[in-house]
Amino acid sequence: MEKSKSVSVNAGNLPEKKFRAGGISATVWQNSGKRPNGEESKFNTISIERSYKDKDGSWKTTNSFRMSDLPKLSVVAQKAYEYVIFKSGDGYSMEEMNSAI
DSSP states (O other): OOOOOOOEEOSOOOEEEEEEETTEEEEEEEEEEEOTTSOEEEEEEEEEEEEEEOTTSOEEEESOOOGGGHHHHHHHHHHHHHHHHHHHTOOOOHHHHHHTO
16 A cells, blocks of 8 residues: 655645636645655645535535536536646646546
8 A cells, every 4th residue: 555645734825726617616726835854845736616605695615516517527627637737847748638538
């Protein structure tokens, strides 16, 4: 079994990029922290949520999705993935990414 690496995360970071399709959004976060050996580390995380209005008309968010939300969730997740991969300089081409699917 692979051992997980622990990284402490600094709180209070701002979103780097947000992708939306209707009420579904994927937000890319730039995080920084220190590895257990003290080395500085930068990495991205992605949060996905659905916005909706409650019975009183107030906007709320959730990380639970209806079946009808899944196509939009797929689109925003793919866009967030592409953004992080191309930004990181890993240099994957669209052909390489599509062949991996």
